[in-house]
Amino acid sequence: MAPRLVQPEFSVQRDGERCIACGVCVRQCANQVHSYHPEYEEVRAAAERCVGCHRCAWLCPTGALSIIHTPPTYRHGGHWSSEAISNVYKQADSGGVLLGAMGNSQPVPVYWDHLLLNASQVTNPSIDPLREPMELKTFLGRKPDQVELEMSGPEPSLATTLAPQLELSMPIMFSAMSYGAISYPACKSLAMAARELGTLANSGEGGLHPDFWDFGPSMIVQVASGRFGVTPDYLGAAAAVEIKIGQGAKPGIGGHLPGEKVDDSVSRTRMIPVGSDALSPAPHHDIYSIEDLRQLIYSLKEAVRYRKPISVKIAAVHNVAAIASGIVRAGADIVAIDGYKGGTGAAPAMIRDNVGIPIEFALAAVDDRLRSEGIRNLASVVACGGFRCSADVVKALALGADAVYIGTAALIALGCHMCQQCFTGKCNWGIATQDPYLTRRLNPEIGAQRLYNLLSGWAHEIKEMMGGMGINAVESLRGNRHHLRAWGLSDRELKILGISAVGE
Amino acid sequence: MSRNKTIDARGVYYKQLNETIHAAVAEGYHHLVLQGALGQRYIGVGLGPEVRITINGVPGNDLAAFMDGATIIVNDNVQDGICNTMNRGKVVVRGDAGDIISYGMRGGRLYIAGDVGYRTGIHMKSFRDQKPVVVIGGTAQDYLGEYMAGGMLVVLNLQDSPRPAGDFLGTGMHGGKIYLRGRVPPHQLGREVGTAELGDQDWEELRAVLDDFFAETRLEDPGLARDQFTLLYPKSLRPYGNLYAY
Incomplete structure (x- = not known):
């Protein structure tokens, strides 16, 4: 089978002076990026399998690993992004549906960032939550159109x-x-x-x-x-x-x-x-x-x-x-x-x-x-x-x-x-x-x-x-x-x- | 000791009727007889074991939904959505049933003496000792056993209709078995469904269910024979296993 056309998204950089070939990265990576090669007495990486989760770099006891995002170097323009090109390769390879996980990762507008909050100045003064009560308690469920009280007893009670x-x-x-x-x-x-x-x-x-x-x-x-x-x-x-x-x-x-x-x-x-x-x-x-x-x-x-x-x-x-x-x-x-x-x-x-x-x-x-x-x-x-x-x-x-x-x-x-x-x-x-x-x-x-x-x-x-x-x-x-x-x-x-x- | 109580359902709103039923069960009555049911919804929803309800009249939608062990006998027709997500128990209908019966049913038995409407047995599934069984004395319409994942659906076609079941039979089926009395042309079947003759074990399993069905529905067994039936089974337990790119 011909090698896949999709280029790796990450580069696994191992500092040879720091790496002690302890094998932590080998054991930690479920994607089998790292493997120990006894003939060379060193750990090597298959970067095309790396998903960029940084588990290995986080746990490397000598700090020898860096995972660098290296977007594919296809020659592309504004219309054909490298992701779009990679996706075509993947589907031409497999004939399958492209899967994604977590939320949309496209650079689309974030409307929250277009909204700004108010604050009080001089009038209606602001409140310091460290010293004054501040209620975050929230009730979810159907609320009545109106609330009626029963006042005939010694204490008022809710009639609704x-x-x-x-x-x-x-x-x-x-x-x-x-x-x-x-x-x-x-x-x-x-x-x-x-x-x-x-x-x-x-x-x-x-x-x-x-x-x-x-x-x-x-x-x-x-x-x-x-x-x-x-x-x-x-x-x-x-x-x-x-x-x-x-x-x-x-x-x-x-x-x-x-x-x-x-x-x-x-x-x-x-x-x-x-x-x-x-x-x-x-x-x-x-x-x-x-x-x-x-x-x-x-x-x-x-x-x-x-x-x-x-x-x-x-x-x-x-x-x-x-x-x-x-x-x-x-x-x-x-x-x-x-x-x-x-x-x-x-x-x-x-x-x-x-x-x-x-x-x-x-x-x-x-x-x-x-x-x-x-x-x-x-x-x-x-x-x-x-x-x-x-x-x-x-x-x-x-x-x-x-x-x-x-x-x-x-x-x-x-x-x-x-x-x-x-x-x-x-x-x-x-x-x-x-x-x-x-x-x-x-x-x-x-x-x-x-x-x-x-x-x-x-x-x-x-x-x-x-x-x-x-x-x-x-x-x-x-x-x-x-x-x-x-x-x-x-x-x-x-x-x-x-x-x-x-x-x- | 079995304690009986008769409840007059005529003109009673469903919510009140169901509260009356829950109250009677809480009081320790084991057998309730509802007289004059007329479309009240949600009868028997979530009811646990050791309760038996006999219904005279036509109960409304979602009869025995989420039911968990009770027995309900209906001496008439029923409407839509009965035995929705039923976990355990038994429902016997001595008439016809509407659409979407036994949706997501996980256990227990449902016997319908007459015909059923569309979308019967969608998402039926079995789990460990729980195996839902639905037997239809008459015919079924389209989408029988869609997405079926477990259990047993039986269509007896006792009136010998030329069309025992509708189109899209077993579409998306990935578990369980459908026993159908008669033959179905291939164009009526979902792509995921295979057909076969009944094996010894199949017939033994079906025969045991049929004996109970005829006893409960009080229908006469016309002498059903193994070679009258077709077994419908899922071709794959993973029909959508190879859908995705890497």
Whole structure:
């Protein structure tokens, strides 16, 4: 067979004076880049296999290794990027579909970076969160049109029956990542951190491992078209149930966990035989209309006896506002909207990079639509898809989100280096793999602590930013677009986002 | 000791009816008889074992969804979505059924004396000791067994219709078996489906299910023979295994 035409993306540079041929890199690399050659008494690298995950360089005891990004040196112009050329080579070799993982990595606009936050000066003075109370507590679920009090007793009491609510210590949750797509210790890290932080993790559509049922009160469980691991006990164990209709990284495309990743433990969790493909196509074949969705929502409400909120997660697509309105009218307590930059363990790259719309616009459009229809209180809106830092979160809240889901940021906290090869199952950081040799590299206690640290830092930053605006509760920030200004956007973009330009 | 309770379902909204059922189960009644059911949804959703419900009248959509061990006997027709994601238990329908029955069903048994609509048995899957079994006395429409991943679907066509099942039969099937009484022309089959005669083990397995089906539905066994059936099976457990570039 002729050698592949695709050029390596990375160069593995080994400092011969420092390398002691200890073999750490050989053992650490699941892509088999490094190998020891006794005839030369040295370790050599097959750079064409390197994915740029930096595991070897991080662990090299003598600091002998550097991984250098060396984009292919094809002669290309602005139109034919080296990636476009490499992709044609790959498909001409294999005849297959190009896969991608994590979020879109194309240099597309980041609208968060076009938004700037406000701060108080002189009037409506800012608040110092170190000395004054600052409330990040968030409740997700259906809110009543009005609240009535019973005043006849010695103490006033609530006469209105409230719909079930999720109580979060901060408006940030961990987004859906299935066991199977990510490893056991990664799932455990997320669940432990969610419990410790007083927020929620999300099982994804791959079921809940029996070991994690204790974390149920800190978990949202998903129901998708494949119904993996969905039993009455599964629904009963969780704080809320989420119907997964779509995912930002692959709108209109379903899940496909290859049989190689379905080992005994994943099999138990998904409740499918070992080694069988786990197919969950995009359409739920029992949902062809808003009325059908309503039937599943209420079927789940019946199954949990109306004690838990039901969420519906969709990808942000062109007419997302109308779809979200239908979902709210179908009885969902929470609508989760996953934007164009949302992550995934595997998606066809063409879909990931070309389908859907950015969360900034989707969120603004949905919030506007629900408000104009007078149904914004009937459901909470959760935004997701590429949140990188606490400022992104604050901007999303000001645009109208009740809370956000973070996925990629959480995995980076666990050690992910964004090599975007999750679908190979060879994650050297023990996150997106089921190989026991690799998964034991991730210690759930350490992982949970790192997630706790990350969100503790973000929570404090959010308090500082809110305090700067003179706001002392996240409730007052939500949908408060007066605190946003934009630069470098067109009038039409400003109109859709519902915000003014800087200086206005 | 079996305790019986009769519940009058006439004119009762589904939510209230289902609360009445849950309350009766909590009080320790083992056998409930619903009189005059008329389209109430979600009856038996999530119900555990040791409960038996007899329904007179036509229950509504999502009957026995997520059910986990109960037994439901319906002396009439049923609507759409019954046994959706059912985990364990038994449902016997002595009439016809609508669309999307036994979606994602993982265990237990569903017997329909009459015909069923479209999209029966999509995503049915088995797991360890759980093996969902669906037997249809009459005929089925399109998309029977789509994405089927496990368990057993049986179409008996007792009325000898020239068309026992519809088109796109077993599209995306990657597990389980479909036993169909009669022959299906190849153009009706999904690409992922193969056909075969029944082996000894197949017939033994089917025969045991049929005996129970006829007993429960009170239909008469017309003397079904092994050579009347076609076995439909998935050609591959990994139909989409070679879809991707490196």
